[in-house]
């Protein structure tokens with residue numbers, strides 16, 4: 274079964290330019306030549322209209338041919354060639370978009386595919402688990418109860434309500450070590466498509482069909498349902514207004530030339546077909562045609578990095594992040610805090626402390642609570658039965674109080690952070706004894722989280738919770754620093770633990786004793802200073818901050834609330850994944866910038882190529898600009914249109930793969946791109962248009 278999980282992970286990363294895929298996209302691109310599909314892109318719609326006009330003129334020319342002098346090419350041939358190349362330009366834009374989409378979709382459906390055909394064991398209630406009903410996974414609804422047995426593939430995203438089991442999540446995370454799933458916050462969510470290795474689980478389906486994260490991902494890479502990012506919208510508006518201006522000026526070309534030739538000029542009027550072809554050459558078709566491809570390709574790259582991005586805006590913003598905020602437990606450290614020791618106060622036995630700590634954790638659903646009960650049972654044989662505590666009052670842990678406990682037969686047992694217990698005792702006129710405070714601080718300095726346990730006004734001792742910093746995290750933070758991004762750890766833990774873990778992980782700064790509101794305030798403050806804030810988190814208490822951050826990456830093994838508040842989910846639960854996310858965001862922006870610069874430089878060069886050749890028949894004075902010496906006006910127009918198609922074709926791989934982001938500094942990167950794409954965009958048309966013109970000439974097609 275491990276095998277199969279790895280297969281799915283491999284499927285996710287495989288190369289996606291397969292011949293079958295390309296063939297499929299060729300067809301899809303053809304289908305999208307319909308006006309409704311093209312209309313989404315105003316600039317391409319202008320090209321589409323031009324293609325229709327030229328096609329009609331070509332048919333007209335075919336029925337009523339214009340007589341041409343001996344040795345000249347027929348007008349019909351010219352008009353039809355022009356029409357074909359215009360259609361090719363639009364089709365290429367569609368093809369590149371379809372290709373980018375399919376790459377993303379193939380990745381997402383590789384995962385979902387394994388899920389839709391499997392059978393789910395649906396049960397009516399927990400007590401009827403013995404008689405499950407078999408249903409197709411795709412027919413499951415939110416709220417359905419599932420029985421999942423060893424070896425089963427989990428049929429849908431669900432929340433565990435009974436049982437403890439080891440789950441192989443390699444299918445979605447690529448990580449081969451199994452994880453434990455049990456009904457306790459932080460580890461109660463199972464992901465559809467993963468497999469249960471041991472023991473039986475009962476789980477409740479947590480999302481409706483079509484609403485899972487993978488489904489959302491698929492809609493993000495779908496060109497037709499995708500929402501455009503703010504920068505994309507801005508660029509589209511710019512390109513569209515540029516096109517409108519050119520459209521208006523081109524539409525005056527023909528009547529103007531009639532006027533000129535009738536009033537003393539010596540040339541022939543400009544023909545409609547030439548004016549239309551000219552228009553297509555001077556509007557920025559390349560960038561307009563590839564814009565959507567660049568966006569879709571960015572989303573696909575995210576998917577490839579095992580990040581599910583739910584917002585294009587966030588992907589874009591990630592290229593400009595200044596500050597990265599991280600929560601500690603589960604983000605910088607591995608999984609949950611585990612109880613490792615009971616440290617009793619003088620005059621208190623370990624057993625007494627363990628019993629009190631376990632009693633205070635009976636109704637504590639946090640991973641910390643579970644681990645305390647487990648340690649007390651395994652090491653000191655403390656056994657507790659909920660029934661024994663009839664009439665007791667339980668106090669659940671909350672991030673605000675930082676305390677949990679139980680009131681039972683006159684005992685008010687509490688466990689919590691140093692500050693919280695100190696305050697609680699103060700209310701009873703008591704205080705934490707100095708030696709316990711000392712011991713807590715030294716545990717905290719080791720990077721542990723001390724929980725102080727009290728019974729009424731008596732302090733029984735400390736429970737030491739251990740946090741382990743994830744491996745390799747230091748180097749990654751160093752790279753973030755080199756990129757000019759500040760890393761700040763935000764934790765609800767005390768300042769000593771915070772300092773110890775911060776030093777070990779190598780973050781730039783840390784803030785301890787932070788409750789959820791503090792986290793929110795810090796983000797607001799940074800944002801009001803004009804900074805772009807990224808946040809990584811996993812807990813329910815991180816959800817408000819995640820919702821506020823510009824780029825919010827929820828850990829894949831985090832709580833449902835965190836995942837819903839974030840705008841990205843990292844399936845690998847790796848806080849430094851932000852490095853890759855930033856890279857992808859930067860690459861998307863740079864690619865779009867580079868192709869825009871290239872396209873605009875193209876247009877400038879094309880003016881020089883096409884104007885003198887195409888219009889000197891009408892305005893002989895323009896002949897002085899004709900330094901390219903193209904074979905004929907007809908050839909100049911046709912060569913330039915073919916050049917436009919060729920450039921689009923050559924830039925498809927650039928749009929999909931993205932330009933390189935490897936450079937010492939952002940300024941260097943920008944300068945390099947302006948030089949390469951700006952000057953290249955000016956030079957390439959002259960060379961290529963002349964080459965195409967020569968080729969046409971030697972083929973006798975001038």
Ligand SMILES: Nc1ncnc2c1ncn2[C@@H]1O[C@H](COP(=O)(O)OP(=O)(O)OP(=O)(O)O)[C@@H](O)[C@H]1O
Pocket residue numbers: 599600601602603637639641642670671672675676677688689690691722723724763764765766767787788812814
């Ligand atoms: N189950 C619990 N019962 C009592 N006190 C707890 C419990 N869990 C945690 N605490 C105390 O509350 C503090 C805050 O915990 P919380 O999990 O809210 O931190 P956080 O803000 O999520 O920080 P991070 O996840 O970055 O470590 C902890 O440092 C600990 O002292």
Ligand SMILES: [K+]
Pocket residue numbers: 553554555556557558559875876917
């Ligand atoms: K163009």
Ligand SMILES: [Mg+2]
Pocket residue numbers: 600601602603811812814
């Ligand atoms: Mg937390």
